[in-house]
Amino acid sequence: MIKLDSRLDAGTLKELNYYLDQDELSPFVSSPSPLHRRYLTYIEPFLKKFFSTIDAPEKLRLIQTSTIEPQGALYCTGFQGGPHEFTILISPDVSANTEDLLKIIVHEFTHHYFYTHKINQPTWFEEGTALLSEYMFSGKPSGAAITEHFQKPWASFFKDLDNPKLSLSAYGQAQLFFMYLYNFFGDELLNSLLNAKGSGAEAIKHIIQSAEKSPWLSFQDAFRDFQIAKYINRLDPLADNDIDQRRYFIFQSTLHAKPGLKTKALGECYQVENSEFERIQVKKIIDPTKVKSASNNSFDVCIE
Incomplete structure (x- = not known):
């Protein structure tokens, strides 16, 4: 603080x-x-x-x-x-x-x-920014939203229209995603979010492309790497540079989550933002024969 x-x-x-x-x-x-x-x-x-x-x-x-x-x-x-x-x-x-x-x-x-300030952004964007502010202030993530997301993984920032209760899971994902970006862009990220040009994914794309040092060229690139990091969360000490070393790392904070949470992310095809954006095949990113589980500090995320 x-x-x-x-x-x-x-x-x-x-x-x-x-x-x-x-x-x-x-x-x-x-x-x-x-x-x-x-x-x-x-x-x-x-x-x-x-x-x-x-x-x-x-x-x-x-x-x-x-x-x-x-x-x-x-x-x-x-x-x-x-x-x-x-x-x-x-x-x-x-x-x-x-x-x-x-x-x-x-x-x-x-x-x-x-x-x-009449800032018009999607709910996930505003809530993610609020959760990032809270995290920057206290040094602690909001455990409830993140736990909900790992229990109900959903690779979209929109809640399932058939299950409005998934909105908390979407907020957890937004918080994790902004924490992930925070690892690369630091305190300046909050100012960029508050003054973003464009809406939603377009705003994130502009922030990524405007940064002095960025490992990505598009929202899709950042969101893809984030999905991997969400389940692996590890640094690569053998990477060629500092950016690559942090590519699959989100947080160090201890989260309150039940051990051995089962996920069904692998093999699913998810909408990234809306029909304008590409769909991500998680099964092409993570090989289940090589990765059975990944330590996420205080709990293990088991990949099926």
Whole structure:
């Protein structure tokens, strides 16, 4: 985390209120408070560094609601009062004194940035950017979305229209993909995503082609290598250069996933983005006679 020894009167955020219910007139926690100080110490420097100083909110409202899933949060445009008034709905089990709440604020602020700047991107792109912001802030990926993706692997950023519950799996894939790109492009990736030209895969293509050093020429090339890395996740110490060494490596963080997750990715033919893009045959990439399983740090991904 970025840390700055700020005083309450020195930061941009002047008011932080925490409500136990959306109908409550008086906040359970209000400024000045330890939560407000933690925001100024950890979050505000991050927002000013990676977004912009003028976009840092002046008022923040956190509202508990039982309609949110456990350990969850929601950014609702109907609750927003303007670019400098920022509201987040959170589940009752999210404590005001935990690191999880700080991660939630960073994540939801990314959605706030997309909304106030009228950035029109596919849901997977926006959610992937929010998850990347959270990862850059805390150094930890969102385990729930990634675990869901490995349990329900899907080589597309679109949810299965016959099973809307796969949307969390798609978000997990978007997070892994942006973490994968982050290994190559570093902190500049977030700025590139926030200011991307084009939509979805076209925006990623432009980022790849605009980078000073990039191992790919197209979105398809990057997405293909990512699909391999997702199941192998290993560095190649014998590679000719640093880029090739990291080509099939995504993350080092420990993930909360069940050991021996079975996948059916091998042999399937998946849509990359939509009908405009090529289809990827995973079976042509990984030879099952040579690769039976691949260690992914805290768990094994078994390839059938």
